[in-house]
Amino acid sequence: MSGATKPLNPRGTKYEKVDFPVFEFPVVGKARYNYTTGQALGRFLAGLKEGKILGTYCAKCGRVFVPPRMYCSYCFREVDGWIEARDEGVVVTAVLSYISATRARLEKPVAVGVIKLDVPGRQFDDHFFPGLMHYICGASEDDVKSMRIFGARVKAKWKPPEQRTGSITDIECFEVVRP
Amino acid sequence: MTGRNINFKHRVAVVGAGMTLFRSRMLETPQELAWLAAKQALDEAGLTLKDIDCVVIGSAPDAFDGVHMKGEYLAEGAGGIHKPTVRVFVGGATGVFVPIAAWWHVASGLCKRVLAVAEEKMSHAAKPHTQYVFRYIWDPIVEKPLNPNLIWIFAMEMHRYMHKCNVKKEDIALVSVKNKRNACGHPSAQLCMPNITVDDVLKSEVLVWPVQLYDISPTTDGAAALVLASEEEARRITDTPVWVKGIGWTLDTTHWTNRDLAYPEYVRRAAEMAYRMAGIDNPRKQIDVAEPYDPFDYKELHHMEGLGLAKKCEAPILTREGVTQRDGDLPINPSGGLLGVGNPIAAAGLMKVAEIFWQVRGEAGARQVKKPVYTGLAQAWGDLMQAGTVIVMGI
Numbered sequence: 001m002s003g004a005t006k007p008l009n010p011r012g013t014k015y016e017k018v019d020f021p022v023f024e025f026p027v028v029g030k031a032r033y034n035y036t037t038g039q040a041l042g043r044f045l046a047g048l049k050e051g052k053i054l055g056t057y058c059a060k061c062g063r064v065f066v067p068p069r070m071y072c073s074y075c076f077r078e079v080d081g082w083i084e085a086r087d088e089g090v091v092v093t094a095v096l097s098y099i100s101a102t103r104a105r106l107e108k109p110v111a112v113g114v115i116k117l118d119v120p121g122r123q124f125d126d127h128f129f130p131g132l133m134h135y136i137c138g139a140s141e142d143d144v145k146s147m148r149i150f151g152a153r154v155k156a157k158w159k160p161p162e163q164r165t166g167s168i169t170d171i172e173c174f175e176v177v178r179p
Numbered sequence: 180m181t182g183r184n185i186n187f188k189h190r191v192a193v194v195g196a197g198m199t200l201f202r203s204r205m206l207e208t209p210q211e212l213a214w215l216a217a218k219q220a221l222d223e224a225g226l227t228l229k230d231i232d233c234v235v236i237g238s239a240p241d242a243f244d245g246v247h248m249k250g251e252y253l254a255e256g257a258g259g260i261h262k263p264t265v266r267v268f269v270g271g272a273t274g275v276f277v278p279i280a281a282w283w284h285v286a287s288g289l290c291k292r293v294l295a296v297a298e299e300k301m302s303h304a305a306k307p308h309t310q311y312v313f314r315y316i317w318d319p320i321v322e323k324p325l326n327p328n329l330i331w332i333f334a335m336e337m338h339r340y341m342h343k344c345n346v347k348k349e350d351i352a353l354v355s356v357k358n359k360r361n362a363c364g365h366p367s368a369q370l371c372m373p374n375i376t377v378d379d380v381l382k383s384e385v386l387v388w389p390v391q392l393y394d395i396s397p398t399t400d401g402a403a404a405l406v407l408a409s410e411e412e413a414r415r416i417t418d419t420p421v422w423v424k425g426i427g428w429t430l431d432t433t434h435w436t437n438r439d440l441a442y443p444e445y446v447r448r449a450a451e452m453a454y455r456m457a458g459i460d461n462p463r464k465q466i467d468v469a470e471p472y473d474p475f476d477y478k479e480l481h482h483m484e485g486l487g488l489a490k491k492c493e494a495p496i497l498t499r500e501g502v503t504q505r506d507g508d509l510p511i512n513p514s515g516g517l518l519g520v521g522n523p524i525a526a527a528g529l530m531k532v533a534e535i536f537w538q539v540r541g542e543a544g545a546r547q548v549k550k551p552v553y554t555g556l557a558q559a560w561g562d563l564m565q566a567g568t569v570i571v572m573g574i
């Protein structure tokens with residue numbers, strides 16, 4: 001072991017806002033994207049408008065896909081058909097966000113998590129399951145922090161049909177089902 | 180599975196490394212940072228740019244530098260003009276993917292000496308916050324409408340891991356404490372906090388529970404570079420080449436809500452590929468020092484388990500027992516990692532590979548681990564718990 005410390009003389013200069021001019025440019029206008037919803041997610045979104053959570057399944061490997069795909073990426077073949085998941089499931093993981101998308105502090109934290117959905121007649125382990133990320137409502141901060149929320153049953157709280165637009169936000173949140 | 184059909188013509192060695200200061204808000208442009216690191220790596224190898232056959236550039240999301248097609252943009256500073264030059268990027272996993280791509284350039288016989296450069300400048304995109312740039316990693320249809328911030332997914336993964344392995348926040352905070360203290364030995368480090376305690380981490384600002392401010396690496400600008408060469412060239416260039424013994428990389432699905440987050444499958448598969456190539460069947464015994472990717476403290480634990488350096492759920496125990504300290508039996512991130520040295524995404528991964536190079540050569544100074552280093556490992560991870568890259572190096 002030698003005494004030398006690499007990297008030798010690391011270069012680069014830190015600047016402070018006050019002592020160096022920065023060239024700033026704003027994004028001109030408001031750039032927006034029009035994403036195609038595609039074949040699988042298009043039908044999924046149409047299903048949400050009707051209050052249904054739709055998925056697809058591969059008969060070869062038995063996987064159920066929610067969000068749906070039109071192909072099984074594991075078997076690399078077309079899926080065998082559509083399946084309706086219940087709008088209920090269990091919380092696999094949940095957190096409390098104290099910051100917004102732009103890192104501003106929120107007044108009240110928001111609970112979000114991953115929900116493993118029920119599909120009648122099918123069983124899923126932890127390794128592959130139909131699952132969605134969504135807001136979780138009806139849980140206290142302590143329910144999340146203490147991890148009591150893990151494994152809790154939740155049910156989709158739908159917007160009224162006339163307010164639905166065919167978006168994941170047609171579900172307001174997944175609400176904890178109190179026994 | 181992976182790795183069974185890998186054939187190559189030449190053994191490959193690393194013969195030089197360089198890196199810039201890692202800091203938020205650097206005066207230099209991305210091209211200038213790339214040049215500083217690349218020049219240092221060439222100098223250390225005793226080469227000039229005319230000795231270089233091919234150039235590999237790594238940089239992760241274009242959106243950070245605010246420049247379209249960053250590979251082409253960086254080529255100037257990375258020495259890529261009028262040479263076969265390519266940019267690779269797999270999100271955070273990019274930094275280790277750069278030497279992997281450089282490896283295949285050399286191993287195939289295509290190029291004899293390759294310059295591998297990684298750069299990231301996160302502080303450009305600071306409005307409204309660097310966080311905002313990460314919006315583009317979410318699924319546009321089923322996730323973005325929920326208005327997520329990046330930390331959501333990592334908090335969800337961390338909490339799932341804590342739940343499944345019964346890990347306390349105190350145990351995870353120990354990683355942050357270790358790495359931010361280790362960074363004090365690093366001349367490039369952004370966060371040297373010699374007196375930080377678990378309590379400081381637990382009292383830091385809560386961002387997305389269970390993630391707090393000191394659980395996360397800082398936003399950073401910086402660049403790192405390596406020179407790789409074929410066996411014949413390497414022996415001509417230096418008496419102490421460090422051999423690339425194994426490489427591995429894999430992708431998992433972007434549908435991260437369909438799989439268990441408690442164990443990083445993307446690392447396991449990449450590691451298996453690298454270990455098979457390197458002839459490693461007991462990583463816990465055969466790896467002398469490791470630099471797993473640690474942009475969050477729990478990620479070091481997660482990745483140790485994916486790499487087989489700890490059994491499932493065992494990494495927090497090894498950490499508590501001091502096994503992962505710089506003078507421990509299995510030193511993990513003796514450099515200070517991303518939590519201490521900083522996180523210029525692609526450059527942070529390449530910094531880890533450079534660290535292993537210096538550790539194997541015994542040139543890491545204050546960071547040098549106490550046990551002899553014959554074999555070291557660096558690993559990086561990118562995107563939605565998805566991309567894994569692993570490199571094993573040694574004498």
Ligand SMILES: [Zn+2]
Binds near residue numbers: 059061073074076
């Ligand atoms: Zn299938």
